[in-house]
Amino acid sequence: MTVRVLLFARARDLAGTDTLTLETPAGATLRQLRDELARRFPALADFLPRCQLAIHDTLADDRTLVPDNATVAVLPPVSGGMM
């Protein structure tokens, strides 16, 4: 099953790419996709737990099944705070 992954901000810098394709087994969850990303990009492993994931344009929790041909976005915490 093919999944397209988009990476942003520090996650992109740590992975060294803004987009990549992963093959995951059918029935894989976002939790498993996180694990696979951490394996492929060890520099990303520590930061990944602070990121949210979205499938297409919808935020999703780690138990969500990854649909085939999904685009999964890795979203670091937003800047927030004082201006």
Next chain:
Amino acid sequence: MTVRVLLFARARDLAGTDTLTLETPAGATLRQLRDELARRFPALADFLPRCQLAIHDTLADDRTLVPDNATVAVLPPVSGGMM
């Protein structure tokens, strides 16, 4: 003693003039000036108690003595409220 009086908004419309000169006795207070205005402009009498007075650019209460050559402004309530 000569006092110049400036009238604004409804006070001006009621008096029919935006500026006038009053002669008041030395030692007159703003209270006495109000009374004199009400006498000269009966149409203003009911509205005047809702107006504040200022001597030159300073708001003043009715016990204040009117200096010679003062400019006294008659200030209706400001619009305030919703926009």
Next chain:
Amino acid sequence: MIRLQREPIDYGTLVESVRRTTAGAVVLFLGTVRELTDGRVTVALEYEAYDRLAEKQLAAIEQEIRSRWQVTDVAMVHRLGRLEPGEISVAVVVSSPHRQDAFLAARHAIERIKQVVPIWKKEHWSDGSSEWIHPQEPIADPLHLPQS
């Protein structure tokens, strides 16, 4: 910057006048002439001021907001004369390093302008009648500003 003027208010110039690289937040308030009030149609508003006292009160409001919030710069301009629906009657713009300060200071400034600055408005209604708008209550909120 404080000004009473008969010309249309150019809020872009006001905003630019308060922008600084030290102030990351700018809040602009515009008051514009509404066409409808309680179902009645306004064809024009006429604003009149006691200029010298109005300018003094605006300066006191500037001091007041500077004493309460971190205000980098502020501009307050009120228009006088005859305005048609849609035109801008008043503009307040505040810059600050912090957006909370910019919002609170701008909000406070416009509230105080409505309360303590001797500027009056006359409604000209579509039926040909007109009236000065003076609150009907006894003066609850006098024009006095605390001296800073």
Next chain:
Amino acid sequence: MIRLQREPIDYGTLVESVRRTTAGAVVLFLGTVRELTDGRVTVALEYEAYDRLAEKQLAAIEQEIRSRWQVTDVAMVHRLGRLEPGEISVAVVVSSPHRQDAFLAARHAIERIKQVVPIWKKEHWSDGSSEWIHPQEPIADPLHLPQS
């Protein structure tokens, strides 16, 4: 109106787009790039977004403020790409019949933009270093917006 753009933000056009003769109050917020943060000098900020989700979140914020306040119209624009100190990174403008609503809705919108819209900024410091700004705490305020 909601937009992410790489071109400079023309707030005058935004303000004009929300002005109505039915809305007597307009509040504009501008966020600009500060030159100094905790004593460090910024030479540029770089903004990056996940566009499709950012636009969806902005639309949800619009729904949120329309459900809570009387909002005649609203425009929210965030700039992307490299900005220098003084440039406008974000603009929010709200028109309303009531100034309280205009202030509260604009304030709420910018707070929510900071919390729930996937737009990130990278500081480029004068010493040549750079860093993405991500809050260090675990995600206290998730990107979720209540569905309206």
